[in-house]
Amino acid sequence: MKQPIQINSEIGKLTSVLLHRPGKEIENLTPDSMEQLLFDDIPYLPAMQKEHDFFADALRQRDIEVLYIDQLMIDTFETEEVKRLFVDRMLQESRLTANGSSEALKNYLLEMDSKQLIDSMIAGVLKEDLKEQKKQHLYEMMSRHYPFYLDPMPNLYFTRDPAAGIGSGISINPMSQHARQRESLFVEHIIHHHPRFASADTPVWMDRNFDFPIEGGDELVLSESVLAIGVSERTSARAVEHIAKNLFNGNSKVEKVVAVEIPKKRASMHLDTVFTMVDYDQFTTHAQVVDKDGHMNIFILERGDPLRISKRTNLKETLKEVLKLSEVNLIPCGGEDKIASAREQWNDGSNTLAIAPGSVVTYERNYVSNDLLRENGIEVIEVQSSELVRGRGGPRCMSMPLTREPLK
Numbered sequence: 001m002k003q004p005i006q007i008n009s010e011i012g013k014l015t016s017v018l019l020h021r022p023g024k025e026i027e028n029l030t031p032d033s034m035e036q037l038l039f040d041d042i043p044y045l046p047a048m049q050k051e052h053d054f055f056a057d058a059l060r061q062r063d064i065e066v067l068y069i070d071q072l073m074i075d076t077f078e079t080e081e082v083k084r085l086f087v088d089r090m091l092q093e094s095r096l097t098a099n100g101s102s103e104a105l106k107n108y109l110l111e112m113d114s115k116q117l118i119d120s121m122i123a124g125v126l127k128e129d130l131k132e133q134k135k136q137h138l139y140e141m142m143s144r145h146y147p148f149y150l151d152p153m154p155n156l157y158f159t160r161d162p163a164a165g166i167g168s169g170i171s172i173n174p175m176s177q178h179a180r181q182r183e184s185l186f187v188e189h190i191i192h193h194h195p196r197f198a199s200a201d202t203p204v205w206m207d208r209n210f211d212f213p214i215e216g217g218d219e220l221v222l223s224e225s226v227l228a229i230g231v232s233e234r235t236s237a238r239a240v241e242h243i244a245k246n247l248f249n250g251n252s253k254v255e256k257v258v259a260v261e262i263p264k265k266r267a268s269m270h271l272d273t274v275f276t277m278v279d280y281d282q283f284t285t286h287a288q289v290v291d292k293d294g295h296m297n298i299f300i301l302e303r304g305d306p307l308r309i310s311k312r313t314n315l316k317e318t319l320k321e322v323l324k325l326s327e328v329n330l331i332p333c334g335g336e337d338k339i340a341s342a343r344e345q346w347n348d349g350s351n352t353l354a355i356a357p358g359s360v361v362t363y364e365r366n367y368v369s370n371d372l373l374r375e376n377g378i379e380v381i382e383v384q385s386s387e388l389v390r391g392r393g394g395p396r397c398m399s400m401p402l403t404r405e406p407l408k
């Protein structure tokens with residue numbers, strides 16, 4: 001049987017990918033809530049959707065199958081029982097802001113057809129959407145109360161983060177930020193209930209109930225046997241150890257987990273905001289975390305009880321060692337210019353999505369980085385991002401590869 005997940009590298013020809021087209025959840029951002037929901041601004045939805053469609057079309061034109069989270073979810077809602085199960089899980093995990101709202105909300109959601117149901121769960125449910133509930137608490141009676149029963153999920157279009165394919169298995173992530181924690185529930189549900197995935201018995205390398213966070217933007221499959229993981233604002237060292245043990249003890253081909261420490265700050269929230277693989281021996285990097293010689297804190301985890309852990313201090317040398325390469329080229333985002341480099345990193349210039357060795361999708365706006373990639377022989381497919389970028393993520397963040405061809 002064809003494996004529904006098969007990811008043995010960052011750069012093998014991409015054949016199937018999971019996306020989410022931004023929807024009404026974006027219009028439910030307000031100046032009061034956007035910071036808590038991890039946005040710096042409120043995107044203009046019609047333009048954002050146009051940009052996202054352009055991105056999806058660019059992938060389809062290159063024979064990449066594009067699947068959407070909402071459609072996969074709808075496919076699972078064939079029976080009333082599965083629908084109820086998911087609504088229950090979702091409500092359990094949502095911070096409901098009024099007593100008694102849970103039952104009313106559940107009934108409100110279950111009256112919907114599958115498409116409306118999934119759209120509403122992603123967009124959020126306003127208190128005014130439900131019939132007036134009897135108010136019992138002071139905070140409900142005060143006029144300026146919080147408008148949502150169910151918070152919107154505006155970050156869902158960053159499908160990279162809630163889960164990551166590794167080999168023929170998956171890491172279903174306990175996410176660090178409250179605003180994003182429900183996202184991995186969608187992936188977990190799809191893996192267990194969608195016919196394409198459920199029958200495959202996909203190994204789960206990380207369970208979303210683990211107590212310490214990890215996010216997919218930090219998980220980079222450098223080769224069949226080497227996984228790099230950023231220890232970052234979003235990913236904990238404990239989660240790295242945990243997934244490493246599961247990979248080594250399970251039926252995976254991973255032999256080395258390379259833990260890369262990056263500054264715990266928003267501009268470099270995940271490893272893929274400052275480091276991506278673009279070819280067999282070429283990588284984007286950013287000066288904020290790694291100078292052109294590649295100095296930084298790196299630990300290699302290998303099988304053993306306890307795990308064998310050894311320190312390295314140079315990214316370039318470590319990549320040469322673990323990937324068995326004689327040379328490695330680090331391409332700095334924004335080049336040597338400090339201003340261009342800071343600007344383009346903020347706008348996700350390092351966040352490339354490789355669709356084949358030496359071929360990447362990037363944002364058009366990062367022209368300094370794009371020119372530099374081309375000078376280094378990389379094919380650059382540009383997509384527009386006046387609005388998409390406002391959520392602080394690029395093409396890699398907006399995609400969860402499901403299958404890639406093996407490297408030759």
Ligand SMILES: NC(=O)NCCC[C@H](N)C(=O)O
Nearest residue numbers: 038158217270391392393397
């Ligand atoms: N892999 C990534 O870097 N994803 C970008 C996520 C951006 C989102 N607004 C967040 O703060 O989680």
